[in-house]
Amino acid sequence: xKRQITIKDIAQKLGLSTSTVSRALKDxxxxxxxTRTAVKELAALLGYRPNRIALNLRNNSTRTIGLIIPEIxxxxxxxxxxxxxxxxxxxxxxxxVFQSNESYKREVLNSQAVLTNRVDGVLVSYSxxxxxxxxxxxxxxxxxxxxxxxxVTDLVQxxxxxxxxxxxxxxxxxxxxxxxxxxIAHFAAPQNLQxxxxxxxxxxxxxxKHNIPFDHNLVLLADTYEMARKAAxxxxxxxxxxxxxxxxxxxxxxxxIKAAKELGKRVPxxxxxxxxxxxxxxxxxxxxxxxxxxxGFDLGREACQVLLRRxxxxxxxxxxxxxxxxxxxKLVVRxxx
Amino acid sequence: xKRQITIKDIAQKLGLSTSTVSRALKDxxxxxxxTRTAVKELAALLGYRPNRIALNLRNNSTRTIGLIIPEIxxxxxxxxxxxxxxxxxxxxxxxxVFQSNESYKREVLNSQAVLTNRVDGVLVSYSxxxxxxxxxxxxxxxxxxxxxxxxVTDLVQxxxxxxxxxxxxxxxxxxxxxxxxxxIAHFAAPQNLQxxxxxxxxxxxxxxKHNIPFDHNLVLLADTYEMARKAAxxxxxxxxxxxxxxxxxxxxxxxxIKAAKELGKRVPxxxxxxxxxxxxxxxxxxxxxxxxxxxGFDLGREACQVLLRRxxxxxxxxxxxxxxxxxxxKLVVRxxx
Numbered sequence: 288x289k290r291q292i293t294i295k296d297i298a299q300k301l302g303l304s305t306s307t308v309s310r311a312l313k314d315x316x317x318x319x320x321x322t323r324t325a326v327k328e329l330a331a332l333l334g335y336r337p338n339r340i341a342l343n344l345r346n347n348s349t350r351t352i353g354l355i356i357p358e359i360x361x362x363x364x365x366x367x368x369x370x371x372x373x374x375x376x377x378x379x380x381x382x383x384v385f386q387s388n389e390s391y392k393r394e395v396l397n398s399q400a401v402l403t404n405r406v407d408g409v410l411v412s413y414s415x416x417x418x419x420x421x422x423x424x425x426x427x428x429x430x431x432x433x434x435x436x437x438x439v440t441d442l443v444q445x446x447x448x449x450x451x452x453x454x455x456x457x458x459x460x461x462x463x464x465x466x467x468x469x470x471i472a473h474f475a476a477p478q479n480l481q482x483x484x485x486x487x488x489x490x491x492x493x494x495x496k497h498n499i500p501f502d503h504n505l506v507l508l509a510d511t512y513e514m515a516r517k518a519a520x521x522x523x524x525x526x527x528x529x530x531x532x533x534x535x536x537x538x539x540x541x542x543x544i545k546a547a548k549e550l551g552k553r554v555p556x557x558x559x560x561x562x563x564x565x566x567x568x569x570x571x572x573x574x575x576x577x578x579x580x581x582x583g584f585d586l587g588r589e590a591c592q593v594l595l596r597r598x599x600x601x602x603x604x605x606x607x608x609x610x611x612x613x614x615x616x617k618l619v620v621r622x623x624x
Numbered sequence: 625x626k627r628q629i630t631i632k633d634i635a636q637k638l639g640l641s642t643s644t645v646s647r648a649l650k651d652x653x654x655x656x657x658x659t660r661t662a663v664k665e666l667a668a669l670l671g672y673r674p675n676r677i678a679l680n681l682r683n684n685s686t687r688t689i690g691l692i693i694p695e696i697x698x699x700x701x702x703x704x705x706x707x708x709x710x711x712x713x714x715x716x717x718x719x720x721v722f723q724s725n726e727s728y729k730r731e732v733l734n735s736q737a738v739l740t741n742r743v744d745g746v747l748v749s750y751s752x753x754x755x756x757x758x759x760x761x762x763x764x765x766x767x768x769x770x771x772x773x774x775x776v777t778d779l780v781q782x783x784x785x786x787x788x789x790x791x792x793x794x795x796x797x798x799x800x801x802x803x804x805x806x807x808i809a810h811f812a813a814p815q816n817l818q819x820x821x822x823x824x825x826x827x828x829x830x831x832x833k834h835n836i837p838f839d840h841n842l843v844l845l846a847d848t849y850e851m852a853r854k855a856a857x858x859x860x861x862x863x864x865x866x867x868x869x870x871x872x873x874x875x876x877x878x879x880x881i882k883a884a885k886e887l888g889k890r891v892p893x894x895x896x897x898x899x900x901x902x903x904x905x906x907x908x909x910x911x912x913x914x915x916x917x918x919x920g921f922d923l924g925r926e927a928c929q930v931l932l933r934r935x936x937x938x939x940x941x942x943x944x945x946x947x948x949x950x951x952x953x954k955l956v957v958r959x960x961x
Contacts, residue, residue: 360702
């Protein structure tokens with residue numbers, strides 16, 4: 288039997304990297320039309336068969352999905368993991384989870400580990416530190432399908448599944464305004480993350496809709512319990528203190544409630560608070576927290592389904608067309624508003 | 625170069641399983657002295673070299689540790705994972721996490737996946753459903769070192785790292801008695817788990833020390849938020865209701881506080897409550913929860929260190945001597961008592 292022609296053979300003959308060849312075959316816009324043509328002509332000449340390769344890969348399947356996630360302690364992420372696993376195990380896949388712990392360096396190690404372990408596909412939510420995505424591009428170049436969820440990027444040609452953060456934030460702030468709040472503070476996430484940007488945009492547009500001027504003094508970076516508790520103490524002591532808070536996550540919202548109580552303010556009478564996530568802690572808090580449900584479990588299920596479809600599909604040499612799924616969020620009203 | 629003699633060769637020639645041969649070479653007490661002698665004699669005759677094998681394995685190292693854990697959402701387990709990863713990444717190991725989700729079936733799949741992926745060693749806390757441990761024995765038989773943590777078993781020859789549950793429970797109940805409680809209820813975990821047994825024993829012995837009779841009506845199986853909330857409602861409505869609660873985990877303790885408040889009882893004035901774990905929720909609860917700190921992070925660090933020592937040691941054909949490490953717990957007193 289003749290030896291199968293690989294991307295490596297084409298790369299060697301043309302003096303290109305395997306990554307360039309792989310992307311050229313998929314019509315990646317980063318590769319010049321000239322190179323794309325050269326690669327495709329040689330591939331045709333040598334009888335390179337992407338279908339056959341895909342088939343080989345499938346036959347060598349490890350029935351394992353790699354999952355790279357910033358942290359697993361966070362309720363939202365653990366709900367996502369549970370959703371992913373429900374679909375994976377139903378389809379006889381094991382899921383191996385790697386925690387980057389919000390570290391770029393660890394994430395690179397994790398992406399090497401999923402490559403070494405020849406997983407069938409990879410689900411990724413990247414770390415807060417990550418701005419270079421070449422370690423994920425390397426997976427794609429090695430013909431391992433990648434699906435980004437929650438924290439997504441357009442810099443890698445891969446599918447995306449995410450929550451509708453903008454819509455959730457809009458609902459939250461709109462609700463505070465309807466309850467009578469006029470000075471609403473937003474405790475935000477870093478703006479290099481899509482969720483940080485989208486939730487701020489939703490906050491901004493809800494104010495706009497009700498003709499409430501946007502005041503940048505009311506937007507603070509405070510996406511952890513500790514940061515939020517301190518920031519809430521500071522802002523609530525000022526003259527003209529906020530009468531409402533929209534926090535980027537439940538932990539920050541719970542910290543705001545704590546700080547308000549410590550300053551002798553009543554929630555929701557004096558200060559109304561909305562979180563984002565609908566974690567278990569939202570129900571344990573006193574008063575119970577109004578929050579935006581992100582449906583992490585459903586998001587995980589959807590991300591895994593997108594990946595499994597990718598593993599089943601045999602697209603041959605058709606250009607890759609990324610899928611983008613957006614999961615709607617929902618406001619859950621409780622006693623904190 | 626002569627082919628390396630393997631355990632399989634010895635097993636075939638003697639008509640035994642590889643598992644029996646592996647255990648015979650390690651003087652496992654389950655294997656008869658007669659079989660042990662036969663195996664060792666043939667091994668010597670064929671020139672079987674366990675040292676060489678260990679060396680080969682090390683050279684083929686994937687620098688990956690497999691971690692099988694019941695659930696990752698639980699604060700205690702996620703703290704353990706963080707402790708394990710701190711040590712692992714410092715020593716250039718990646719950690720792949722498999723969540724059994726408290727399912728025996730999934731756990732067996734997970735143990736197959738770590739075997740397929742040729743990890744260097746495995747850290748295990750088994751599921752509530754697990755009573756047959758042969759899937760873990762199979763790892764040991766394949767010369768993959770296993771360390772059990774938190775939920776440990778003597779049925780597999782492996783190292784163990786666990787928290788001192790008995791001592792923690794004793795401290796908790798002793799504290800309630802010193803605060804004046806005389807009718808102390810215990811919300812317990814299933815008794816097939818060591819933690820369920822040990823914490824009940826600590827509760828029992830603390831009562832005994834203070835000459836308070838043990839009343840089986842005060843011990844209820846309630847180790848989830850939902851179970852505990854319902855059970856607390858029931859028992860607090862009875863005549864001669866408890867004046868103190870020792871819950872097997874923080875979630876159950878928080879549910880008890882919730883139920884007490886719903887019934888118009890004040891915590892700690894009417895009812896004192898102690899949890900077990902020192903999770904983040906313990907601090908978010910109102911009043912803040914007195915609880916036993918299990919030091920999950922330290923336990924994870926220790927478990928990983930035991931495993932790494934095992935990977936470095938080259939014990940040759942010395943019999944395997946399991947290590948057992950017990951991590952002391954500590955009572956953290958807050959406003960719920």
